[in-house]
Amino acid sequence: MTGPVTSAERTITLLIFIVFQLILIGIALQSRRKLQKTAIDKYTEEFYTAGRGLGVFAVAFMLAAGLCSVGTFLGGPGLAYSIGIPYVSLIGLQVFMNFSILVGIGKKVAIIGRRINAFSIGDILSKRAEDFKPLAILYALIIFLFYSVYAASQFLGSARIFEVMTGLPFYYALITAGIVTLIYATFGGIRGVALSAVVQGIVMTVATVFLIVFVFKNTLADYGSLANVTKALANTAGEKYVTEYMPLKWQLGLWFMFDWGLMALPHGLQAAFTYKSTKALKGAVIIGAIAVTFWTLSMLMSGLLARLYVPDLKVADYAIPLMVMKFSPWLGGIVFSGVIAAAQSTIAVMIMVISGALLQQLYRNVKPNATPVQLKKATLYLTVVAAVLPFLLALVQIPALEYLIIFAVGGTASAFLAPIALGLFWKRGSKYAMSSSMVVGLLVYIMGKAVYKPLAMGWDASVVATLSSFLVYIIVALIKNERPSQHVLNLFWGVNKPNTTV
Amino acid sequence: MNFEMYLFKRERGRNVSETFKEDPRLKNAFKEFLLMNGVLVAYTIVWFLAMLTWARNPYTLILGLPWWFAMSFIAILFNVVVAAATILGVKDDDLSAYAEGEQQ
Numbered sequence: 001m002t003g004p005v006t007s008a009e010r011t012i013t014l015l016i017f018i019v020f021q022l023i024l025i026g027i028a029l030q031s032r033r034k035l036q037k038t039a040i041d042k043y044t045e046e047f048y049t050a051g052r053g054l055g056v057f058a059v060a061f062m063l064a065a066g067l068c069s070v071g072t073f074l075g076g077p078g079l080a081y082s083i084g085i086p087y088v089s090l091i092g093l094q095v096f097m098n099f100s101i102l103v104g105i106g107k108k109v110a111i112i113g114r115r116i117n118a119f120s121i122g123d124i125l126s127k128r129a130e131d132f133k134p135l136a137i138l139y140a141l142i143i144f145l146f147y148s149v150y151a152a153s154q155f156l157g158s159a160r161i162f163e164v165m166t167g168l169p170f171y172y173a174l175i176t177a178g179i180v181t182l183i184y185a186t187f188g189g190i191r192g193v194a195l196s197a198v199v200q201g202i203v204m205t206v207a208t209v210f211l212i213v214f215v216f217k218n219t220l221a222d223y224g225s226l227a228n229v230t231k232a233l234a235n236t237a238g239e240k241y242v243t244e245y246m247p248l249k250w251q252l253g254l255w256f257m258f259d260w261g262l263m264a265l266p267h268g269l270q271a272a273f274t275y276k277s278t279k280a281l282k283g284a285v286i287i288g289a290i291a292v293t294f295w296t297l298s299m300l301m302s303g304l305l306a307r308l309y310v311p312d313l314k315v316a317d318y319a320i321p322l323m324v325m326k327f328s329p330w331l332g333g334i335v336f337s338g339v340i341a342a343a344q345s346t347i348a349v350m351i352m353v354i355s356g357a358l359l360q361q362l363y364r365n366v367k368p369n370a371t372p373v374q375l376k377k378a379t380l381y382l383t384v385v386a387a388v389l390p391f392l393l394a395l396v397q398i399p400a401l402e403y404l405i406i407f408a409v410g411g412t413a414s415a416f417l418a419p420i421a422l423g424l425f426w427k428r429g430s431k432y433a434m435s436s437s438m439v440v441g442l443l444v445y446i447m448g449k450a451v452y453k454p455l456a457m458g459w460d461a462s463v464v465a466t467l468s469s470f471l472v473y474i475i476v477a478l479i480k481n482e483r484p485s486q487h488v489l490n491l492f493w494g495v496n497k498p499n500t501t502v
Numbered sequence: 503m504n505f506e507m508y509l510f511k512r513e514r515g516r517n518v519s520e521t522f523k524e525d526p527r528l529k530n531a532f533k534e535f536l537l538m539n540g541v542l543v544a545y546t547i548v549w550f551l552a553m554l555t556w557a558r559n560p561y562t563l564i565l566g567l568p569w570w571f572a573m574s575f576i577a578i579l580f581n582v583v584v585a586a587a588t589i590l591g592v593k594d595d596d597l598s599a600y601a602e603g604e605q606q
Contacts, residue, residue, distance in 0.1 A: 052597075088570050092573065092576060092577045095580075103534050103537065103588055103592055104535050107531040108532075114598065115599040225566075226568055226571055255546060259546065260542065278594045281592065282588050289585070290581060301571070493528055495523045495524060495525040495526070496522075496523065
């Protein structure tokens with residue numbers, strides 16, 4: 001390994017960052033051409049779904065890179081660094097996210113999306129609930145509040161790493177990455193986001209390849225074999241680092257949320273509205289599984305092995321960047337680009353989801369007869385709002401951000417999983433079952449997480465909240481004998497258009 | 503009100519799927535939802551069984567590798583399972599709003 005990071009090495013990292021941002025701007029300009037050619041009455045659909053015509057790689061990476069955020073590239077390795085082997089034993093988490101989303105509900109979402117011209121899962125939930133306005137508004141508020149905080153955390157996480165790796169104030173990265181993300185989201189819509197995600201996915205993969213090769217090469221050179229590493233970790237960080245396990249309930253809860261809960265995160269589901277064919281779906285599942293498996297396994301193992309090289313970090317999230325800067329500045333620049341790519345791809349998809357919720361569930365409810373020109377303007381303005389708010393939250397560095405992120409992910413999944421799964425596949429329940437399950441899921445989660453922790457009964461609050469949400473949906477649907485209208489039944493299950501006679 | 507809607511209104515206890523013709527593509531979507539759940543449940547069982555067995559001794563070696571590293575083989579094995587389930591289990595359905603030839 002080399003010595004302390006020099007200013008020349010920091011400059012290399014900075015140059016790689018700048019080149020990467022310029023490439024993203026180029027993609028935005030390219031996507032803008034396509035968007036400008038779109039007829040005005042199709043503009044909103046093209047903006048949010050890319051005309052439902054995206055191929056394998058765009059869908060695979062929009063979903064995988066969109067869901068694999070700074071958490072996968074910094075937070076997860078940070079936990080592996082601080083908790084040790086007990087956390088690494090869960091490295092199989094989240095690796096089949098494309099499979100659970102696209103095979104689980106992707107086909108139904110794609111067909112229903114085309115039937116009702118839906119741009120997001122919010123549109124589908126609203127239609128399934130017979131256009132029940134309180135549900136639509138609740139959905140938009142949950143998305144707006146939680147996702148703004150979530151996106152802010154991505155901005156902030158990547159900007160702080162920029163500060164560590166370049167020595168420059170983090171505002172530089174925050175402003176640059178913020179402006180670039182805003183440009184490619186507003187200029188190119190979801191097509192710009194998806195094409196950028198392909199580049200970002202490639203950058204993330206290349207960064208991971210370099211990282212894993214360097215880390216394992218050094219580890220094997222220093223310790224002889226992997227078999228000796230467990231003992232070396234115990235010597236460095238203490239015996240508990242390799243033996244003290246989290247409670248099984250905690251592990252299963254985490255597993256549940258990262259395997260099934262992801263199905264309810266609207267920024268993951270957005271990809272299901274964009275793919276053009278079943279062939280694209282299949283390809284996106286297989287490529288996504290390989291990519292996410294590779295990223296997750298490599299990052300968590302590198303986080304664990306970082307304990308051998310940078311053993312006493314105060315901020316565990318910096319384990320990977322600081323370790324790789326010691327190996328090689330070039331590697332540092334590449335890995336840094338991977339982290340920035342992970343953050344920007346997530347932020348971009350989130351911006352689209354927030355903007356879509358504001359447009360479809362709020363603006364169109366207030367102004368149901370908006371003209372295509374008004375919709376086009378509203379789309380652009382709301383996308384700017386959706387991008388600027390997280391940016392401002394990141395700028396003021398709101399406190400306790402990490403806890404709010406956990407709330408954001410867990411709360412969103414707890415509120416939406418039951419209405420999505422039962423709403424799409426069970427022909428019972430309608431607006432009351434869906435709304436009550438959404439409210440109960442959210443409230444139980446907040447209660448179990450922050451107000452009255454015994455409510456979670458030793459599980460992660462999201463598990464109890466999600467189960468409560470499912471239970472409430474079923475009880476309300478059965479007690480009220482609530483069924484969808486014939487119109488909704490035909491839309492969601494039928495073979496004929498709702499206005500045609502069987 | 504057409505006949506099917508009449509049935510729906512009159513016989514509230516009846517299985518609602520009998521009140522209209524279902525789209526076979528959406529039936530396939532439900533089967534694929536079950537397939538996804540089956541694969542993920544199997545993955546969860548295999549993962550936790552392996553972890554609970556191997557982690558009893560933190561220095562267990564599997565094929566000469568530390569057990570925590572060998573866990574990654576399960577994820578890789580299930581990549582193959584997921585690919586096979588996707589290729590064989592997901593029907594190549596048309597994604598149009600209303601498939602040609604299916605409507606009556």
